[in-house]
Amino acid sequence: MLICPICSGALHTIHNGLDNGVQCSHGHRFDRARQGYFNLLPVQHKKSLDPGDNAAMVEARRRFLDAGHYAPLAARLAELAAERAPARWIDIGCGEGYYTTQLAAALPDADGYALDISREAVKRACKRAPQLTWMVASMARVPLASASCTLLASVFSPIDWTEAARLLRPGGGILRLGPARMHLFELRQKLYDEVRDYVDDKHLADLPDDLKLADTQTLEFRLPLDSHDARADLLAMTPHGWRVNAERRERILAEPFEVTVSVRYDWIERQ
Structure with missing residues (x-):
């Protein structure tokens, strides 16, 4: 494929x-590569020498996720994927492979693929589930045949809708896990002087005619950030933490606090 x-x-x-x-x-x-992945990102498709998350960002996310902080998100994602019972699936923007591995466990008989543009992420991810086909590749130029997949998973990752529609068979769909309105609200309050309202369905405005929203579910819970490491890793792995100044960063890291984890799961079906 x-x-x-x-x-x-x-x-x-x-x-x-x-x-x-x-x-x-x-x-x-x-x-x-000796780690088991294919590098299918030609130099002419790169916008930088080493695109995607760097090693420090990948390691922060790996530590945070492996500590179980987002375990309910991954469990529900795997349940929803299993309900669809795809014959072939791909995780677009797989990162360090935490969610991908749980998808693979829920879909043991399916043909699984995963890609990310970050070589550092895929190097670590492919060790988690060597039975999958792992790729360093562009999400805008997925190296899979047209109409070859019945499920495309996307977790906190951008989606090229045209490319997604190309990959999916009619009746297949995109299982998207993304932030809802209150996601990490308390962290955003600490980071910004003014917290902008987040519109959690804005991604649907750009859907092409052959992709339709068929189902939406939400999941929300409170997450205590009791350890310094958990707070530091969450800051390092989210876009919110990339622009924070040193003084505000130290204030955030100094004291434990709770955040709201709030996400939505969309099933967007190929017509």
Whole structure:
């Protein structure tokens, strides 16, 4: 199902006894890294030398998620995916693989793929579930054949709707987990002098005609941030923390507090 990110031709495993790469009929070859992933992001598709999250950001998210702070989010995501019973699925923007691994456990008989533009993230992610096909690739140029998937998962990640529609078979859909209006509200209060209201359905305004919202569910709970490490990692892994000045950052890290975790799950169906 893999296609060449340069010419869109089918990619085939190179049968040389090593199983270390794939190649299309035009001779474009891509090796499998020793960690187990394919780098399918050609240099001409990069906007920087090393795009995506850096190692420090990836490690902060890994520590925070592995500590179980967002475990209810991942559990519900896996339940919703299992209800759809896809034959083939892909996690777009998989990051360090926390949610992807739980999807894989919930879909043991399905053909699973995962990609992120960050090489640092995928290097760590592919160790969690080696049975999946892991890729460093662009979310705007997913190296999978058209109409090859029945479920596309997106967790706190942007979606190229046109590309998503290309990947999905009719009746398949996008399972999107994104922030709701009150998500991390208390943290935002500490970060900003004025907290802007968050419109949690604004992403639906850009849906093309062949994608329709079929179902929406929400999940909300209170999360105590008792440890300094939890507060520091949450700041490091969210866009809210990237722009905070040093003085305000230290004030946030100094004292325990609680935040509201509030998300919505959308099932957006391919017509």
